[in-house]
Amino acid sequence: MTAETIDLSKFVERGDAGTSHMTLAVDGVGCAGCIRKIEGGLAKLPGVIDARLNFTQRRLAIDWHDGEIAAADIVAELEAIGYHAHPFAPERADADDKRQEKRLLRCLAVAGFAAMNVMLLSVSVWSGNASDMTFVTRDLFHWLSALIVLPAAAYAGQPFYQSAWRAVRNRALNMDVPITIGVSLALALSLYETAGHAADAYFDSAIMLVFFLLCGRYLDCAMRRKTKVFAGNLASLKGEFAHRLDATGALTRVPISALQPGDRVLVRPGENIPADGAVLDGISAVDDGLVTGETLPRNVDPGAAVYAGSINGGGALTVKVSAAGTGTLADEVERLLDKATAAKSRSVRLADRAARLYAPVVHTAAALTAIGWLLAGASLHAAIVAAIAVLIITCPCAIALAIPAVQVVAAGQLFRAGIILNNGDAIERMAEIDTVVFDKTGTLTLPDPVVDASAVAPDLLGRAARLALSSRHPLAAALARSAGEHVPYAGAVEEPGRGVRVLIDGEEARLGSPAFCGLSAATVAAGDDSTASWLAFAHGGRTALIPIRQRLRPDAIAVVEALAARGLDLIMLSGDRPEAVRPVAQSLGITDWHAGLTPKGKIEAIARLNSRERRVLMVGDGLNDAPALAAAHASLSPITAAHLTQAHADALFLGERLAPVLYAIRVTRRARSLMRQNLALAVIYNTLAVPIAMAGFATPLIAAAAMSGSSILVTLNALRARFVTPDKAMAQAMPARAGRDEAEAQGPAVATAPIAAVTSAVEAHDHECVL
């Protein structure tokens, strides 16, 4: 992929007896064939003891003998088999979540066992009460029920009692307080009634309530953990790397968390600064907005301090790290989840407020019911039973779950498909869009174009490639890769949308658009075959035009067609020349395209659409797209985008395919309709159930069933967001997750013949999902 080597030693755990262990997040696993291919392929490597893929979590655990193979080789082998993988440091939080889930499942099993056996006794008592059961047998059955339920409720109800106790100790009320009071009251009342040889006891209601609540609680926990697992996978697949410079000036890609104080790192224009440190070399402006909240860029020169998380501006910087890397995976996962599920949207705020108001209302309503019945002359027993029913039935679980449950499931579904949500309210905004605006370079086309090396003098190409190391532009990255240069020039400055410049041997060298390098449009037209993009390079009076050709993303045509079929307006805005944009637009069938736009031109185009009340989804990746992404109603970026651009995008997608754009729109639309359904369900339930319970028509058993039923209904309804399957048409257009070369063979290339000539053939991988 890149001209740099990778150091992964940080993720390897040393076992005893000279073995090593590593966990990897694997992308693109989709079928039984994948399991066999990955496990079989890795087992063939020398020194590998065991490789086991957890299909549910898309994680691979591998053990090997030290020294016989390196961690980077394993990742490379997976890449060669056709799967993108990245090592993963398992966090303690993960193990805690797993324990919590298992504990809930144990409680659920105990409560289920008790509920089933108690119902056996209760049904006998009910039928006995209607016929000829003696009070001796009935008392025996009640005492047996007490024997089963009291220990079971004491054990299985712990998650609720503990949470209620925590809330009360903090002088707050949560949903578990009325549940705990309801269960305790029902059990105490039942014991009292049983001792008095009464006809009715409520042991069954209490344990049923605990059982159903645990069902809901477990579903919620399992769904959150699943989302967290996929977020964790994405966080590691996203692979936040820093470019470390070693003593010889060569670049190594290291995970940010592996940086040590004293390391020197190169930060390219538009990239995040990976760790706190001081500038050694280069001049730039950094945006500290994410760190200090300061919105004006700060100029930095050698000696200035920079902070992790700031975004580098126009110049390449060499930074000496002063504090070890902060980007641990746990932080990253928390950040991803917080961003994705942060309660920002209007409906979430509404649901939150309702849930907060509700807790005191529940208790007041129950107390009023009891007092009301007593005043009306009912017995103490009847008043307490009605109050218990109200306490249980009005518990606001359904309302509190309605929106967040959908949001968690939808976010999990997006994470699973390789889409990272930056904003919680992006789900709602993305569901509303009616126009999709695409950037061309790196968005509709693959981010890695190919350089035609035969057209340029080798010495100029070498210098151009070295200068290209300091730029984030996709064309420059391709140039840097093609020449295999490792050592960047010091002090390069990038001008967004134009190019990079630096002093080499006292003379200014420029790499960028032909105009930036002093070439006229006529020169470009003369050598033009209209299928290539051109980077110009000028140094010491010599100039060169470097042809770089792009390929469409493998499924671009199918996705664009599917988007059009959904009635969305499609527009393409590119900074590239019309000759390069036209063939792409034609092959995709996009009629509304604009070429040669500056960043300002893109914002103006978006603003025009906004003023016509269009809801625009902007899909773009370049530094020049960042303002347009911010201006659009919703925005998406490929993960290869510059950090500055990523910070402005609502969501990022991983991988070579364009299908996530379509998928994100489908999932968010589904999620929005599910949120509305859930809110309606919860409101209808409460308006119906509360008056019934206050009027005394609901026994505690019915209340328990109705209240738990509404929560479970809402949660299950939210789970339907999971059933948005990837499009069949997309899957057929591209088998599972084809390698790059396969994309070239099957996918429509913008310029087929020249590519075949310049691309070094990489081994083709069969990746059909067959057994």
Add this chain to the structure above:
Amino acid sequence: MNVLVYLVPLALLLGLTGLAGFLWTLKSGQYDDLDGAALRILPDDDVAGTQ
């Protein structure tokens, strides 16, 4: 009604056995990779001669 003296404990015992069985499957990690378990039975590579 004397039959209840041993039928009810028997029913409870059966229920407890089921509960213990479930807790054992939970403890031995049989729910860790449900999707994978469903797929792993499909390949025939454990049958001699098919690979």
